[in-house]
Amino acid sequence: MEIKNEEVTFEEVGVANRPIISKTDLKGIITYVNTPFCKLAGYTKEELIGKPHNIIRHPDMPKEVFKQLWETIEKNQQWRGFIKNLRKDGKYYWVETFIEPIFDENNKKIGYISVRKPVSEEDKQKYSKIYEEMRKEEQ
Numbered sequence: 001m002e003i004k005n006e007e008v009t010f011e012e013v014g015v016a017n018r019p020i021i022s023k024t025d026l027k028g029i030i031t032y033v034n035t036p037f038c039k040l041a042g043y044t045k046e047e048l049i050g051k052p053h054n055i056i057r058h059p060d061m062p063k064e065v066f067k068q069l070w071e072t073i074e075k076n077q078q079w080r081g082f083i084k085n086l087r088k089d090g091k092y093y094w095v096e097t098f099i100e101p102i103f104d105e106n107n108k109k110i111g112y113i114s115v116r117k118p119v120s121e122e123d124k125q126k127y128s129k130i131y132e133e134m135r136k137e138e139q
């Protein structure tokens, strides 16, 4: 799939003011997505359930961000951060993401839930630069 330097916004896909939700198992395999998630990512539910969450990883994202993400949630803490994601059509979208563990009735950790909201233009600029620098360091 060809990566396109073209952004898609929440408004453009009709999900303004909607939370973008996904759940995974303990390894990051997608177990649930809501309809706004699908619209923003450009996939159907069927295409996403059972796939690793890195199906929407964008090549502009530094590895270090996801390393910190996993370190945080594996310690049962909430992670918050800014992510540039890759749509099925090769375009991108920015989301501010909150991830935390899900526990069953016996207090056993069974997976993770994430909720996302839009990112301001200012933060998109800011994190594009930060991530570009981080990626240079990772080369």
Ligand SMILES: Cc1cc2nc3c(=O)[nH]c(=O)nc-3n(C[C@H](O)[C@H](O)[C@H](O)COP(=O)(O)O)c2cc1C
Pocket: 022, 023, 024, 028, 052, 053, 054, 055, 056, 057, 058, 061, 066, 069, 083, 085, 097, 099, 112, 113, 114
């Ligand atoms: C609940 C949950 C939500 C996630 N959401 C995203 C996401 O929106 N975009 C993304 O690139 N990775 C997301 N990840 C992280 C991926 O599992 C993965 O670590 C990341 O895409 C980097 O891929 P890699 O680990 O194969 O290098 C999420 C993980 C969890 C547990």
